Structure formats: C-alpha cells, structure tokens
Amino acid sequence: MKVYRPEIDGLRAISVMAVILYHAEFTVAGHTLLSGGYIGVDVFFVISGFLISQILLTEIEATGRIDFLKFYTRRARRILPALFAVIFATMPFAYYFLLPLELTDYANSVGSSLLFGSNIYFYFTAAQYGEPNTLLKPFLHTWSLSVEEQFYIAFPVLLLILRRYLKSNFLPCVLVAAALSFVFCFVTVRHDPQQAFYSPLTRAWELLAGTLLAYYELRRGRPRPQPLLAAAGLILVLGSLILFGKDTVHPGRITVIPVVGTCLVLAFASRENAAGRLLASRPAASPGWCPTPCICGIIRSSPSGG
Template sequence: MKVYRPEIDGLRAISVIAVILYHAEFTLAGHTLLEGGYIGVDVFFVISGFLISQILLTEIEATGRIDYLKFYTRRARRILPALFAVVFATMPFAYYLLLPSELLDYANSIGSSLLFGSNIYFYFTTAQYGEPDTLLKPFLHTWSLSVEEQFYIGFPLLLLITRRYLKSKFLPCVLLMATLSFVFCVLTVRYDQQQAFYSPFTRAWELLAGTLLAYYEVRRGRARPRPLLAAAGLVLVVGSLILFRKDTVHPGLLTVIPVIGTCLVLAFASHKDVAGRLLASRPAALTGIVSYSLYLWHYPVFAFARLTSLDFNNGDKVLAVAATALVAVVSFVAIEKPIRYTRRNRAFWIYLSSSVVTITAAVVSAVTMAGFPQRLDQVYPPVAQTNEGRLESTFQSLNSNIRADKSVIFIIGDSYARNWSVALNNYVDADRYEVVAISYLNCKVEIKDDIVKAPSSDSRYDQYCIPFEKYINDKSLLSRTKAIFLASHRPFEYEANPFRFELLSWMKSHSDDAKIFIFGNYFQLDRLHSCLGLMFQTKSDASACLRLATYPPTNQPLAQLPFFPSDLAFNYVDIIKLHCDYDKEKCLTSSGGVPFMTDWNHLTAEFLTTLIGDILEKRTADLQSSGLLNFLVLPHARQSDRTASSQPNAGPTSFASP
C-alpha cells in the first residue's frame, strides 16, 4: 500500500520556490539573489525518477506486467489539464502583446510541448538558457516537462525489454545507462552547454538516480531513517541552490552534489527527524502539492509582466510572484485536482480531446499566418517593412564585384556590420573606392602566424564567417586598403569579440596606412524590450522608444571604458553628438515609416541611410578634421550623380538605392 510522504512534497516546495526566485531575478545591492535556483529542476528530475520508477517497479513485481493504458492515463491526468489551462489563459495575452515572430515562436513552443519535444525545439531555436532574451518566452520552462515525458516513454520500454529479454539484468542495465548518460553529460557540456542543458540523454542520469533508489526500496524495503544523512542531503540541496552561480558549469560534475543530496533526503528523511519535520511541515507540504501548478504558471506570468513593464523592479517581481501563487492555487483547486481524481472518464477524455483539437487549430493558424503580421500595420506600414527587408538583404551582395583597380574601404563588425555596411555603401566615393563589407558575427576569430582563422560557432553563421575569413586574409585587398570602418555593439564596452581591436591593428599593419574609424552607437533600450514591441503594445511611433532609451550615458569618458584601445590610432565618430548633440527632442526616430530600430539596439538600414546623410550634410566642417570626408561623398553630390546616371547615355551608378 502506497504511503504518503509529506517530506517529498516539502522537497518539491524548496525546488519550485528556488526556480521561481531564480527566474524572478530579485536583486539586492546590485546582486542577483539565488543564482543557483535552476538546481530546483534537477531536484525535480530525481524526485520524478524515484516516484515513477517506484510505481512501475511495484506494479511489475506484483503482476509481472505493466498496464500501459492505466499508466499513461494517470500521466495525462496529472500533466495535461493544468498545462492546457495555462495555454488557453495565455493565448489572448500572446496575441495582443507578442510581435509576429514572437507569436510564431510561442505557437511553435506550444506545439512542440504537446508533442513532448519542447526541449528539442528550444535547443535549436533559443539562446543560452537564463539569458535575458529567454525570459520573454512564455513556454520555455516546458523543456523540463518534455524531458520528463520522454522518460515516461523510455523507462517503461526499458522495463519491458529487461523483463522479457534480459531477466535479472535490470539493475546492471540501469547502472550502465546512468553511467553512460553522466559521462555523455560531462563531455557534452564542455563543447555544447546548450545541448547538455536540454538533451534527455544528458539528463537521464538524474532521473535514473531516482530509479536506482526506487529499485532498492521495492526490492528491500525502505531504508531505516537516518537523521544525519537526511540533514546532510538537505544541506547539499540547499547549499547548491545558494552557492551555485550562473557561470557554474551545469549540468556537469558539480550537479552530482544536489542529485546525491536529493537521494539522501528521499532515502533517509522521516517526519520524525529535524530535516523531515521541516520538509513535512504544513506550509511546505501544501506548497509542494501545488508545485506543478506553480511551476507551470510562473514563467508565462513573469514573461508577460516583463513585456508590459518598462522597469521590472523588485516591487513588480513581488507582484508577479503573488499573481503566480494566486492563479496556481485557483488552477489547482478548479482544474488540476478535480480532473486528476475524477471518476468520470468520458468527461475527461472529451475535455482532453477537445482541448488538443482547439490548441492544435490555434497553433496551426498562428504558424500558417506567420504570427499574424497584419497586427503591425498600424505602427509599421507594410510598404516600409518591405523596403527595409529589401535593403537589409543587399548586404550579402555588396562584395559581389570587387574591382582590382581601386583602393579599398573595409567595413567590419559584429551583427551591426550588416545595416551599417548597407547604409555607408550609399555614401562611399565609388569613383575612388571599392567597399568590402564583412561580419564576424559568431565567428571564433584568432590571429595566428599572420593568418586570421574564423570558424563559425554554429553552422547558421557560416554565411558570415566563411566570407569574413576569405576577405580578411586577402593580402591584395588589404594592401590597397585606405580606410577601415568598425561598426560594433558598444565597441569599448562589449565583452564579446574582444579581438576586434587586435584585428584592426593587424589589418592596418597590412594596409596602405589605412585610417581607422570607429562608429558610436545610437540610443538603445534595455535588452528585455524591443522598440517594435513597445510601439505595438502602446500603438505609438518610435518616439516612445527614444524617450525610454537607457543608453548611452551622456557623461561617459571613452578612455575609461574597459576595452578602450589606448595603443590604437583611430577616429571616433560619435553619431548622436554629430546628429542631435544628445538632445532627444532633436533626434530622428524614423525614416520612410521605418523606426530607428525594431529590436533593442540594432539600427535599421533605412534609418541609418538617412542618419548618415543628415550628419554628412549638416556637420561637414566637423567631419573634415577626422578625414572621413576623404572617403564619403555628401548627399547632394550623391543625388547629383544619381540624377546624371538617369540621363541618356549616362554611365551606370554604383550607389545602392536607399
């Protein structure tokens, strides 16, 4: 007979509270609290492996078989009703708050979750877990549910195979699989932390740790309670939550600590000892009982709260936690508990099937309609979107016809290189110079033996890294290079790509004494918000983004910034000062219906073209001393050339249309 153990619910309570606080990111004196809260998921994995294995092993010991229909029905009752409730509740918010690309991602994440594969989906589509961008994905947390669901599919099959074909070999098989999973995890995390985080193969050992404990208890009975070991286990779990950091290699060798701690608590805790009494206390046990609903609701509540709050401060986070607790309790009482324990099987299956059909229809509609882009028409006209997309696409063709009889201007940079190259190319003196535009976006750049190596960190970025390595090592291009333009995210502050100034020095050493120009950034938002998202939510133009911009600080000496290259001769082009002298009332926010940025920091190509033209036209005298006008032409001269090229018998122009 199954005995209820409230201390397990208490352990669940610690885990879910840790995860919620981790995702809330409370701060105190500039420090984020409970950075190791993600360990709560590992504790959940061990508990799930223990309980599910205990159920199945007990059944197979008693009956010699597993009633798969009964097992998966129980799992469906446990998991799906509450999950569907969250999906239905978030759909209106998603439609009215998420941009088309975000809504498409939201729909795909729901679809992958229904297919028990959201961990796989997020592995291929999402940045590193815990990064700011991932906090805005309402269903990112379902990756762990998918890992558990994959275990629910795989473990019964393992039981069946070992029972039928490998009699008495169950324990060696589990030990072997857990060992292989652990080794694979430790090796994988070294070269692909993302895969190690999301993969069921790197997480299986945590679930199987619970399986081994369950096997022991089913075969030999529960171990005698040992207060010291239970307390030690609780210390290991809580200590990991407190001491682990975001940069702790995880999952990996150190993950053994909370896994062992969880096993010690499960094996030796009792409501008669100190650790057991703490875990079995009524508040802890009740929180553990509602832990699944709390886990399901907290991430979408936080995601939509962040989307609608311009400053998600500690006060907002407290409200979000309170809202999570409220809706989780209501969901548990009104949906999860009644459906889980109802005897009305027909009503359950009707609810389940109708929910699946409705959600599938909504997902297919969102995917088919590409996130319903017409919702943006009011703030970002379709014609403007089309023009901007056309402009941005020209980056890949800028180097298609490099002539050998002209001097060269290199435009290099990270993700900024694309639109800066497109815009600057419009003003380069094409009679004298050829433009070579390259990006080292997600390239692992290294200069060795006078050769630049730039393999991509992911095959998706080969389109940038392969041409980058090709052109940067072309000594014939470098030898006739007269100017190098760097377009980089916060060039003197950005921690990624620290090689950029070494690269500039190397290029200059191979050039015809090229001048180096580093372009400053325009106004930017906090990373959690996109300009287009703010425009969409507030139904306003991009001036709202400019008003709320948090970067750059107005009084920030460049030489004091961490990556300022004091040994490099360069000219800094402060575009905000040149354009509007940091007076937001005078600064442009759009061009031709295109906002100055659509995300939180990248300027659009259309806007950049207008901005650079404005600076060239109005601040000619200021630019003379820097030498920039030796390489660029003024807008009126550019327009004259374009007009001349349109006359009969006129030669072709080399300027791209803005």
C-alpha cells in the same frame, strides 16, 4: 500500500519556489536571490524517477506486466490540464503584446510543448536558458516537461524488458545506463552546453538515480531514517540553490551535488528527524501545493501520483 510522504512534497515545494524565484530574478544589495534556482529542475528529475519507478516496479513485481494505457492516461491527467490552463491564460496577452516574430515564436513553442518536444525546439532556436531574452518566454519552462515525457515513452518498455528477461542483471544494466548518460553529459557540456542542457540523454542519469533508489527500497525496504544523512542531503540541495550561478558548468560533474543530496533526502528523511519534519511542515508539504505542475513536469508524491 504506499505510505504518503509529506517530506517529498516539501522538497518539491522548495524546488518549485527556487525555479520561480530564479526566473523572477529578485535581487538584494546587488546579489541575485537563488542564483542556482535552476537546480530545482534536477531535484525534480530525481524525485520523478524515484516515484515513477516505484509505481512501475511495484506493478511489474505484482502482475508481471505494465498497464501502459493506465500509465499514460495517468500522466496525461496529471500534466495536460495544467498545460492547457497555461496555454489559454497566455494566449490573449501574447496576441495583444507580442510583435509578429515573437508571436510566431510563441505559437511554435506552444505547439512543441503539446507534442512534448519543446526542449528540442528551444535547442534549435538557440534559446540559452537563463539569458534575459529567454526568461521572458512563457513556455521555456516546458523543456523539462518534454525531457521527462520523452524519457517515459521508452522507459516503461525498457524497465519491463529488464525485469522480465534480465532480472538478475537489472541493477548492473541500470547502473551502466546511468553511467553512460553521465559520461555523455560530461563530454557534451564541454562542446555543446545547450545540447547538454536540453537533451534527455544527458539528463537520464538524474532520473535513473531515482530509479536506483526505488529499486533498492523495493528489494531491501526503505532504509532506517538517519538524521545526519537527511540533514546533509538537505544542505547539499539548499547549498546548490544558493551557491550555483549562471557561470556554473551545468549539467556536469557539479550536478552530482544536488542529485546526491536529493537521494539522501528521499532515502533518509522522515518525521523522525529534523530535516524530514522541516520538509513535512505546512505550507511546504500541503497536498497539491504547486499551482502549475507543468512548471517542471513534476509528479505528486501521493500514492496515486504519477
């Protein structure tokens, strides 16, 4: 049975607040607070890849199969209630305050989010994330939810095939897939930054980083808590949130920093060290802290989450 890890909820809470503050554009003495708050999404991707892979790999090891109906039903129960709540809450305001063209754009973004294709919609409508005209789009945040769900359409099937028929080569296959995704991200961000930002192919390596960690823990057990490595991971994440900005080339090579930081926290933080205790403290790690999980499509870190 999985053990609940409150430090993961704490890391998620920090990331949620970073994204919210980034969109709010709070400034102090002319400086924007958490100018790199968008990195919270990348932290989410790693956490999501880690937790979902734990669930799926454990099920495959125990039963030799994946209950796809149960998996997708669980995802729907986790995501759809919050998504519908946001839709119905924003509809009256959209109807009364938006101009006709803006209302059309709003309706299209709602439809694309329900089909988990809002990242594609925002890419083709030239919605540059972080620009003032896009930060006011109420469904811009669902691009990351769509990336996750697109990834999880194919990922469980590929995971099952790898573990069944290429078991001895599972690790090399995942490493190659992550490397290809990273290279594609590095190349794409130079020529088409918007595609690099919104594409599931350029984000897959972040989710697969979590998969690699989950696979390691399944085979070798969880690493012993390491105070210095856990603290280093937390510093890398927090430093990215503070020091990254709108001019940072992202996603790209520099995105490795928060991704590695997140992996270090997931691997080595616990209540036995300062970083883990900080993340596990209330109110950060209170279960169900995030009022709108679809903000970034993140899953809960409870044993039944996902």
